[in-house]
Amino acid sequence: MPIDHLDLTIDEFRDLTGWEIKPEGACRDERCVPLPATAATSDGRVDVTAVAERLGMPIAHDEQHGLWAVGPESGGRRVLDDVDMPDLVLPDFDGNTFDFATLRGRKVALIAWASW
Amino acid sequence: MTVALDTDIEAARPFHEAANPTHPSLVDPALVLVEMFGMTNAPFGIWVDESGTVVRPAEVAFAPRQPSATNDAQDTEAIIAQLPPKQREIVEAMTANMSDSDRYAAAMRDWAAKGAASEFVLSSNEVIERSRPRPPEFGLAAAHFELAQHLHRAGFARDAVEHFQEAHRLDPTNWSYHREALSLVDPSWGQVYERDMLSEVAEVGAETFYPPLDM
Numbered sequence: 189m190p191i192d193h194l195d196l197t198i199d200e201f202r203d204l205t206g207w208e209i210k211p212e213g214a215c216r217d218e219r220c221v222p223l224p225a226t227a228a229t230s231d232g233r234v235d236v237t238a239v240a241e242r243l244g245m246p247i248a249h250d251e252q253h254g255l256w257a258v259g260p261e262s263g264g265r266r267v268l269d270d271v272d273m274p275d276l277v278l279p280d281f282d283g284n285t286f287d288f289a290t291l292r293g294r295k296v297a298l299i300a301w302a303s304w
Numbered sequence: 305m306t307v308a309l310d311t312d313i314e315a316a317r318p319f320h321e322a323a324n325p326t327h328p329s330l331v332d333p334a335l336v337l338v339e340m341f342g343m344t345n346a347p348f349g350i351w352v353d354e355s356g357t358v359v360r361p362a363e364v365a366f367a368p369r370q371p372s373a374t375n376d377a378q379d380t381e382a383i384i385a386q387l388p389p390k391q392r393e394i395v396e397a398m399t400a401n402m403s404d405s406d407r408y409a410a411a412m413r414d415w416a417a418k419g420a421a422s423e424f425v426l427s428s429n430e431v432i433e434r435s436r437p438r439p440p441e442f443g444l445a446a447a448h449f450e451l452a453q454h455l456h457r458a459g460f461a462r463d464a465v466e467h468f469q470e471a472h473r474l475d476p477t478n479w480s481y482h483r484e485a486l487s488l489v490d491p492s493w494g495q496v497y498e499r500d501m502l503s504e505v506a507e508v509g510a511e512t513f514y515p516p517l518d519m
Contacts, residue, residue, distance in 0.1 A: 190454045207453040257450040262443025267342040268435035271428045273356045299416035300307045302346040303315040304487040
């Protein structure tokens with residue numbers, strides 16, 4: 189979801205990116221990345237630009253609508269950096285949510301298609 | 305399970321209803337699977353084993369042609385045959401691997417029967433190595449695509465176009481982004497993208513449209 193300002197609370201940043209901001213840096217799963225001193229604003233909010241740059245997450249901007257979108261970690265890596273199926277919850281055609289994790293214990297072929 | 309990569313669920317619904325699937329049939333309106341697994345076109349598939357481990361990364365996943373679709377296929381072939389030579393050459397190159405569908409289905413059945421002993425199950429390192437690279441420009445393309453989708457849904461469809469264009473410029477072999485963008489164009493707008501689809505495929509490389517199966 190795009191954001192309309194580049195200083196977020198720690199909770200907002202976690203919800204947006206999955207990264208927890210802790211004293212030791214930005215942490216996700218068992219990985220922590222040290223952050224520059226500029227990563228936190230004077231009132232304790234997260235400077236999204238500084239943290240995203242440190243994590244290799246590009247930012248796209250729409251000036252007319254005052255929106256920014258933060259891309260995935262990029263550079264020197266592949267789409268999959270491990271083989272554990274990520275959390276995935278999607279709606280069905282009736283609007284009910286389906287959690288991929290409920291299929292644990294079965295082989296799953298996930299086939300993506302499109303109307304186009 | 306199947307997942308429709310469609311911003312507009314209603315565009316996918318007629319196909320879902322016609323198929324009347326008994327398996328989980330889901331929708332991915334944000335196209336998160338494209339970013340998550342590198343599904344650069346459709347149909348693409350991944351395999352996940354009983355423990356939740358990805359054992360094959362995203363790859364072209366056509367279903368075997370059904371007998372009931374033979375007439376449609378013949379119609380399509382007849383249309384392609386009538387195209388001007390240059391366009392026909394592009395279409396034939398971009399669809400060359402569509403006829404490989406029996407092999408994918410056979411491999412899937414082998415995996416279903418043999419599990420981890422199937423020759424088509426890849427090691428963790430192979431899965432990661434075969435998954436799509438994500439250089440910074442692809443990450444930025446994902447961000448522009450997200451902006452474009454948001455603007456489209458918010459009612460600023462024309463303003464979304466520049467971000468769809470930028471996503472395609474930054475990640476030109478990600479046909480999921482570009483095909484989705486083209487599907488959202490209102491015909492009343494006239495030409496909003498510089499090139500038509502076939503010209504775009506010719507420019508980027510027809511072999512990137514449906515990469516050959518490596519199995």
